Amino acid sequence: MAVNTQPIVRLNHVYKSYGDHQILKDINLELEAGKFYTLLGPSGCGKTTILRTVAGFTAVTSGDVEFDGAVINDLPANQRQVNTVFQDYALFPHMNVAENVAFGLKLHKVPRNEIDQRVQEALAMVQLADFGDREISEISGGQQQRVAIARALVMRPKVLLLDEPLSALDAKLRKDMQYELRDLQQRLGITFLFVTHDQEEALAMSDEIFVMNAGKILQGGTPVDIYDEPINHFVANFIGESNIIPGKMLKDYQVEFVGKTFECADGGMRPNEAVEVVLRPEDLDIVAADQGKLVVTVDSQLFRGNYFEIVAYDSDHNEWLVHSTNPADEGEPIGLTFDPQDIHVMRLNESEAAFDARLEQYEDD
Numbered sequence: 001m002a003v004n005t006q007p008i009v010r011l012n013h014v015y016k017s018y019g020d021h022q023i024l025k026d027i028n029l030e031l032e033a034g035k036f037y038t039l040l041g042p043s044g045c046g047k048t049t050i051l052r053t054v055a056g057f058t059a060v061t062s063g064d065v066e067f068d069g070a071v072i073n074d075l076p077a078n079q080r081q082v083n084t085v086f087q088d089y090a091l092f093p094h095m096n097v098a099e100n101v102a103f104g105l106k107l108h109k110v111p112r113n114e115i116d117q118r119v120q121e122a123l124a125m126v127q128l129a130d131f132g133d134r135e136i137s138e139i140s141g142g143q144q145q146r147v148a149i150a151r152a153l154v155m156r157p158k159v160l161l162l163d164e165p166l167s168a169l170d171a172k173l174r175k176d177m178q179y180e181l182r183d184l185q186q187r188l189g190i191t192f193l194f195v196t197h198d199q200e201e202a203l204a205m206s207d208e209i210f211v212m213n214a215g216k217i218l219q220g221g222t223p224v225d226i227y228d229e230p231i232n233h234f235v236a237n238f239i240g241e242s243n244i245i246p247g248k249m250l251k252d253y254q255v256e257f258v259g260k261t262f263e264c265a266d267g268g269m270r271p272n273e274a275v276e277v278v279l280r281p282e283d284l285d286i287v288a289a290d291q292g293k294l295v296v297t298v299d300s301q302l303f304r305g306n307y308f309e310i311v312a313y314d315s316d317h318n319e320w321l322v323h324s325t326n327p328a329d330e331g332e333p334i335g336l337t338f339d340p341q342d343i344h345v346m347r348l349n350e351s352e353a354a355f356d357a358r359l360e361q362y363e364d365d
């Protein structure tokens with residue numbers, strides 16, 4: 001049986017400039033139907049601009065926006081099967097909850113009885129079935145957020161764009177809403193393209209993440225792939241906490257750092273190539289100084305609730321962050337051990353395409 005693998009949304013070599021200011025630089029991405037995607041990157045990197053090109057609020061300078069295989073560069077926003085949930089919700093304060101949700105349907109001249117039914121359905125999807133008559137000022141921030149989602153869902157979009165929809169919520173509610181949004185996406189099977197600068201949120205919610213910086217997508221992949229195999233310093237630093245140490249790839253599966261040679265799981269580089277090595281704080285185990293693969297001296301530590309965050313330095317003055325369930329003695333040497341597969345070796349300035357090609361090659365060997 002033929003499988004339909006055509007992406008529902010595709011950006012093909014998309015560039016966007018305002019005057020001399022290039023905002024998007026050769027953006028290529030594909031979204032499959034029914035998945036949860038996240039654009040993740042620091043403020044100003046172009047995440048919202050990508051959403052706006054998909055929604056039809058911003059025209060691309062060059063390149064194509066495709067929907068279901070057709071180029072839609074010139075299709076007006078209101079004719080795209082895409083709806084947006086904005087950061088500030090953009091609810092109408094003088095309308096009640098049901099009127100807010102009904103607004104788009106009225107604009108599209110949907111018959112009255114169908115409007116009532118669809119509004120009720122959309123409110124039920126976000127667990128606000130009994131809130132239709134409430135004024136916007138009479139509901140909480142989390143409920144307003146859900147009204148904004150219901151207002152987008154009522155239009156039955158194929159793709160829902162969400163621009164930092166959780167940023168106005170307090171930490172506890174934000175976590176609850178992460179579960180709710182993920183659950184909603186899975187129940188409805190609509191494609192979500194979610195924007196955040198919060199890496200924990202991206203890791204928790206997404207099927208796939210696109211990590212961005214300065215108008216470019218640096219790496220796309222599942223949360224686990226990106227966490228375990230960041231392609232460069234920026235991604236390793238932005239996703240999770242990392243120790244990033246300069247090193248040298250002696251040969252396949254053998255890397256040197258802090259003056260010692262370690263077995264690792266990476267290959268496909270030039271002999272003696274300068275690299276950076278990533279070790280995650282939670283992958284490091286503390287042992288007695290004379291039993292460690294590396295010896296570091298503890299500088300300071302903070303109790304983080306379920307672990308101690310220990311800052312230590314090696315003999316080359318590299319800083320090491322270690323997460324440990326036990327405290328360490330400040331000023332004392334400790335040994336660190338780790339497994340070969342916990343060492344992630346990164347080439348300097350490697351592109352995602354070159355990284356993928358190399359991975360394929362040495363994994364096949």
Ligand SMILES: Nc1ncnc2c1ncn2[C@@H]1O[C@H](COP(=O)(O)OP(=O)(O)OP(=O)(O)O)[C@@H](O)[C@H]1O
Nearest residue numbers: 018021023041042043044045046047048049050197
């Ligand atoms: N209409 C515009 N005219 C000129 N510059 C713009 C316009 N819209 C956005 N920009 C610029 O484009 C860059 C990217 O903005 P964008 O809103 O896409 O970033 P972002 O990653 O979503 O940031 P944030 O997380 O802060 O919302 C910024 O430098 C911004 O100032």
